[in-house]
Amino acid sequence: MSVGDGAGLSPGQLADLERALQAAEQQCGLAFSLFIGLWMDGRVGVERMHAQLQQPERTVLIAVHPEDRKLEIVTGRLARLALDDEACELASLSMTTSFAAGNLVGGIRNGLSVLGEQGRRSAVQWIDQP
Amino acid sequence: MNTVSMLVLADTEPVLDGLQAPWPISLLEFLGLFVAIPVAFVLLVVLLVYGASWTRTGRTSADYAQSPLWLSSPAAQTQTPNGPGISVEAAKASVAVEDKPGGSSVRW
Numbered sequence: 001m002s003v004g005d006g007a008g009l010s011p012g013q014l015a016d017l018e019r020a021l022q023a024a025e026q027q028c029g030l031a032f033s034l035f036i037g038l039w040m041d042g043r044v045g046v047e048r049m050h051a052q053l054q055q056p057e058r059t060v061l062i063a064v065h066p067e068d069r070k071l072e073i074v075t076g077r078l079a080r081l082a083l084d085d086e087a088c089e090l091a092s093l094s095m096t097t098s099f100a101a102g103n104l105v106g107g108i109r110n111g112l113s114v115l116g117e118q119g120r121r122s123a124v125q126w127i128d129q130p
Numbered sequence: 131m132n133t134v135s136m137l138v139l140a141d142t143e144p145v146l147d148g149l150q151a152p153w154p155i156s157l158l159e160f161l162g163l164f165v166a167i168p169v170a171f172v173l174l175v176v177l178l179v180y181g182a183s184w185t186r187t188g189r190t191s192a193d194y195a196q197s198p199l200w201l202s203s204p205a206a207q208t209q210t211p212n213g214p215g216i217s218v219e220a221a222k223a224s225v226a227v228e229d230k231p232g233g234s235s236v237r238w
Contacts, residue, residue: 009199021203031206037198043235050231059206060233073233080232088234096238 009036013105024112028119030079031059034108038065046072060115064095066104071095073115087118 009017021032033053039045050061057076060083064071073088091114098107 017201025203025205032203033206034201069238071236075232085232092234092236096236099238
């Protein structure tokens with residue numbers, strides 16, 4: 001589901017992002033939200049947005065501001081169990097590499113893929129380790 | 131038609147192996163077409179490439195301050211259904227977790 005006028009993205013790109021969000025969710029079972037736009041108060045502002053989501057505890061929020069070149073990933077209390085900060089940094093690195101090349105959609109897609117994969121690995125580790 | 135008039139015709143009207151050109155074409159017109167067709171093709175390709183890659187090269191027309199975009203995966207949109215049935219509260223989990231949200235913060 002998208003809210004907003006698309007932030008200049010084409011319908012194909014929006015569909016791409018929605019598919020990537022769904023794939024990441026299916027991979028690791030966490031909920032994902034993506035925000036592209038301007039926010040205030042830096043990290044605190046993104047955490048405030050995250051807290052206003054429907055299920056913040058198990059939601060991962062990715063906030064991107066292309067003009068200010070800022071990327072924030074916020075994991076909820078439970079989501080953090082599956083996706084630790086190192087996994088988020090790994091995803092950030094993957095995303096910013098593409099962003100630096102001017103590929104916004106591809107970067108987000110890569111980041112979601114990394115997050116989904118890392119979250120799935122954590123889940124598997126939990127099952128393997130009683 | 132005598133030989134002289136045939137020679138004059140051969141000089142003025144291009145004849146290619148028995149096929150006649152649809153219209154008499156001068157050297158200037160030929161050169162113009164010779165240059166214009168490749169130039170038009172190159173322009174078309176440049177326009178198509180530019181149009182297809184305008185978001186990839188940072189030439190975004192979006193005003194993100196005015197029109198932010200929110201996208202959510204299906205689980206992020208659903209709420210616990212309020213349907214008929216008995217509501218049973220699950221046992222509280224006793225896993226120790228940090229209250230502070232995690233994540234990362236990067237600039238590129």
